[in-house]
Amino acid sequence: MGTTTFSGPIKAGAIKETTGTTLGSDVKNTGQVVMAQTFSTGTTLAGGASAANATTVVIPANSQIIDIVIDKPTAMVNATCVFSIGDTVGGNATFLNAFSITVASSFGRAYPTVEAGGTRAWADTGTSDVKLTFTTTGATTGGEVRATILYQQNNNLTA
């Protein structure tokens, strides 16, 4: 299947600019498309703790991370996986810091909240593209984690 690629960001809404004060008539109502990228740990967890592993996920500069969804298609084996997501420049736990995935939690989905003790960089990923990494601790002998990062591209959120 072919893929249609835009440089983006992509916005949609019938009113592009605010030129007055009447909702539905002349007040901007565009929103931004939510983007997603996913990486998998593959078979890495079979080997226990691992140092920063580069992923193929690159978040564009000035983006806002909306959520990180953790899927476990295969349950952890032998030990809790303590899972962190960082980037190749900012550190190993920039976005997710030591999120525990227990054996008992089995397979399924998890939603880390409050950025799971990360460095709270979700609101603005910074002025450069960031290439994500994952790091694990714990003597796992099996299991797989898929992490999906939902974000707004280059919305450059500022107070």
Added chain:
Amino acid sequence: MGTTTFSGPIKAGIIKETTGTTLGDNVKNTGQVVMSQSIMISAAVAAGTTTYDVGVIPKNSQLLTTTIRVAVVSDQGTSATVSVGKTGSAAFFIGNTNVKALGEVSSIANGALDQSDRFDSDTQITATLIAAGTTATTGQVSITFTYVQANNLRDKAANI
């Protein structure tokens, strides 16, 4: 960076219309792009009530989530809260949420669920910061809402 803007809604899927009964061949499989709008608030404000426009959700849209994320705590002297609502009803979607502690609230109040399924007109989503005590010198809160644009959700006929 430039931005590409469509009037939308934007859909994707390789089968646009159902012309038969074979999945993957002639049964529509388009989905709709999820949209979002966000603002960031500096919580370093004087005591009182401050209202912010978050964005306008287009009519006939379905609100999926609203989120208050406190990434930097407010050091307001007595209290500081943020709510998410709409014009005329400041806490319609999320009630007053303490922003003197790190945290994230992502929910829609029960009383707002019905409207959230379908807005019958363009609606301004607002955030309201209520602060008391000594003026804060720090604090950062982001407000995000996600939605399906103009999907005009209505009761669907049951399968025959």
